[in-house]
Amino acid sequence: MLQADIIEQCKKNNRKAQMQLYNQYCQGMYIVAKRFVKDSAEAEDVVQEAFINAFTRLHQYHAEVTFGAWLKRIVVNKSLDFLKARKQELVELNEVHLKVVETEKDSKWLVDDAITVNDVKLAIAKLPDKYQYVVMLYLIEGYDHEEISEILGISNVSSRTQLSRGKRKLQELLKVKKNGSRY
Structure with missing residues (x-):
């Protein structure tokens, strides 16, 4: 069955199709939620709530983006809502998902070779x-900034400003002191 057909069946409240869609996206969405919340069980709860939300709002999905991207946005929003409600810190990052930060001034944002992924996570x-x-x-x-502004309910300019300031603070946190220890 094609994905579009599965989604149409889900819109008709077909439990078998819903389970098929859930099984297809569950693990990936769990990984996304786990990046934001600390606990495995809490990440599972976020994913469950996101799927419930997605299935109840499936009539709003019109395939402008892939279903996975649409669902991922719901998972991210649910994760942020969870964090705001619980005032918890964001969870550790997975080394695979770190990328070089592009800035307006520099083509690449590089850090000292002595800085580890764990240092970046802590920072x-x-x-x-x-x-x-x-x-x-x-x-x-x-x-991108447009999507971030929608997700967080801030302006595009605020997204850019907060990213710039966040990157600057990250760089400060990752600077190596003269004696070799970090701040």
Whole structure:
């Protein structure tokens, strides 16, 4: 059965089709939620709520983007809602998902070779929430500023500003002192 057919069956409340769609996307959406929340069980809860939300709002999905991208946005929003409600820190990043940060001034944002992925994870966790969320959405999830502004309910300019400030704070946190230890 084609994905479009499965989605149409889900819109008709076909439980078998819903289970098929759930099985197809469950693991990937769990990984997304796990990046934002600390606990495995909490990430599972976020994913469950996201799927419930997606199935109840499936009539709003019109295939302007892939179903996976549409669902991912719901998972990210549910994760952020969960964090706001619980005031929890963002979870560790997966090394695979870190990428070089592009800035307006430099073509690439590079860090000292002595800095480890764990150092980057710890530095991101120390950022204030408003910078942390934008940095995570931009660097890890790959959203652009327009999408980030929609997700967080901020202006496009605020997204750019918070990303710029977040990157600057990350660079400060990752600077190596003269004696070799980090701040």
